[in-house]
Amino acid sequence: xxxxxxxxxxLRAGNLTLPVQVFSAAKDKGVQFHLLHAKDxxxxxxxxVHPETGEPVPKERIRRGVEVDPGVFVFxxxxxxxxLAPPASRDLRIERFVPAGTVPAxxxxxxxWLGPHGEAEHARYFALADALDKGTREGIASWVMRxxxxxxxxxxxxxxxxxxxxxxxxxxxxxxxxxxxxxESVDARERTMAKQLVAALEGPFDPSAFKDTYRAxxxxxxxxxxxxxxxxxxxxxxxxxxxQDLSRLLQASLKHAAKKQKAG
Amino acid sequence: MPPRSKRQVDDQExxxxxxxxxxxxxxxxxxxxxxxSVPVDLYPAAREERSSLRTLDEEGTPLRRQYWCxxxxxxxxxxxxxxxxxxxxGKWVTVTDAELEGLEPExxxxxxxxxxxxxQDLPPAYFETGYVLTPGxxxxxxxxxxxxxxxxxxRAGIATFVLREREHVVxxxxxxxxxxxxxxxxxxxxxxxxxxxxxxxxxxxxxTTAKAAEKAVATGKGTALPKDLLEDxxxxxxxxxxxxxxxxxxxxxxxxxxxxxxxxPVDLLSVIRERMGAPGGTKTRVRRRT
Numbered sequence: 001x002x003x004x005x006x007x008x009x010x011l012r013a014g015n016l017t018l019p020v021q022v023f024s025a026a027k028d029k030g031v032q033f034h035l036l037h038a039k040d041x042x043x044x045x046x047x048x049v050h051p052e053t054g055e056p057v058p059k060e061r062i063r064r065g066v067e068v069d070p071g072v073f074v075f076x077x078x079x080x081x082x083x084l085a086p087p088a089s090r091d092l093r094i095e096r097f098v099p100a101g102t103v104p105a106x107x108x109x110x111x112x113w114l115g116p117h118g119e120a121e122h123a124r125y126f127a128l129a130d131a132l133d134k135g136t137r138e139g140i141a142s143w144v145m146r147x148x149x150x151x152x153x154x155x156x157x158x159x160x161x162x163x164x165x166x167x168x169x170x171x172x173x174x175x176x177x178x179x180x181x182x183x184e185s186v187d188a189r190e191r192t193m194a195k196q197l198v199a200a201l202e203g204p205f206d207p208s209a210f211k212d213t214y215r216a217x218x219x220x221x222x223x224x225x226x227x228x229x230x231x232x233x234x235x236x237x238x239x240x241x242x243x244q245d246l247s248r249l250l251q252a253s254l255k256h257a258a259k260k261q262k263a264g
Numbered sequence: 265m266p267p268r269s270k271r272q273v274d275d276q277e278x279x280x281x282x283x284x285x286x287x288x289x290x291x292x293x294x295x296x297x298x299x300x301s302v303p304v305d306l307y308p309a310a311r312e313e314r315s316s317l318r319t320l321d322e323e324g325t326p327l328r329r330q331y332w333c334x335x336x337x338x339x340x341x342x343x344x345x346x347x348x349x350x351x352x353x354g355k356w357v358t359v360t361d362a363e364l365e366g367l368e369p370e371x372x373x374x375x376x377x378x379x380x381x382x383x384q385d386l387p388p389a390y391f392e393t394g395y396v397l398t399p400g401x402x403x404x405x406x407x408x409x410x411x412x413x414x415x416x417x418x419r420a421g422i423a424t425f426v427l428r429e430r431e432h433v434v435x436x437x438x439x440x441x442x443x444x445x446x447x448x449x450x451x452x453x454x455x456x457x458x459x460x461x462x463x464x465x466x467x468x469x470x471x472t473t474a475k476a477a478e479k480a481v482a483t484g485k486g487t488a489l490p491k492d493l494l495e496d497x498x499x500x501x502x503x504x505x506x507x508x509x510x511x512x513x514x515x516x517x518x519x520x521x522x523x524x525x526x527x528x529p530v531d532l533l534s535v536i537r538e539r540m541g542a543p544g545g546t547k548t549r550v551r552r553r554t
Contacts (some may be wrong), residue, residue: 016480023460036348048327075515084501106309111389127477169496180441183404194413205381207451217367253298
């Protein structure tokens, strides 16, 4: 079943224009909990109350503002907030292409698939995906959606275009701003063994091997309780770490990995 | 990002408050790699700043959020509230914290690297949240060894681990001698192009079309990112507006008290830098001399 596009627009990169549709590539799963008043299962609401009196403030008396100094607020009217919105546009502008990996991983928020809008666009869509699929360049995108300015990075994956939104205004920690830990340097022999161990444990990335067992258990619990069944509660057990001689442990690990490989 | 569940939102809020109060890692534990243990601390690689817009009354007093029963028209205490799931229209199943705790995965402090994959095989659509790892123990040797082995072989380690009561799939990556982690979405949380309904690739693409696309991608050899790429234009515009109104002395309210939760922001970068340089620093400080 085809998903619904969340946005339609025109990708513009230099002379290239390409009508596209945007689809969510991630979906959040999980049991949706609500807060209830225990007594009669009334859904709990949130009210804005005065910090001292605890009295709820009615909607028409609620205002918004920015604190400019401790205790000093500047009121901002809803119309003023509205006026800050960027002008509406249907353009997905690719501002520039940069070497792949230039956008820091920490800045990446959510992925979206781009699809060609209309059969006539297929060739141009896949040509652009091919050009990016070489993995050497990525596009810096900018667009306006739901009255907000978005920025993103355009890449290719599995022969299709992926647009990932960027976190704006966040504090980011990039590894290039950090210094690697100091201390004792790594022994050459240990380094070789560690690389051998990495190689011995190598395999393809197989996401289907992973299941969210916690989510499944919560769903089971809710279902069981809906049918009026009782449930049991399990205890957890912690594990403790051990001291180590790196060379000896690496050797033993390599032996173990080799045995496992032989066995199948 | 839309919240997954109320429970998770509460946990995130709690974690944020905790983090603001004291610069500390989210998680401490051990990466195991064969029989080698690498003690690490986990820090978020991105921290989203809150909007500066506050909710006030007409006098400019910052208001507080309060749980409220609309039926009885009164505030509710935490112990009067339970979590519930709507199983059918108007029918609720309540779940206690103790029950949820019983469902939590075993609280191990291990990230056991079972498999290493070529880095480029990790599909970005799976990446969820990024973390930076700092050495946790007193020795940095094992940390540096794992980072060097993965970086030199271009591999990333895959494992599952437990963070905030939930099991996550995590990729451990090495960059510039530093370990970082990305939690990965579960496969049913990712839509494939086929699921979305994207068309199949046409058999042939006209060479002129392919050339035009390649040319578009190759032009603008700029290697740098736009300076303001990661700035929030809305927040910047808001600050401008507010400064202008302040100069005009328009709509300014003075209250007795400062707004709530205006604690000094923690400088995450300097905390992580310090931890990179001096692993186990706080632990050595408290050690008693005999």
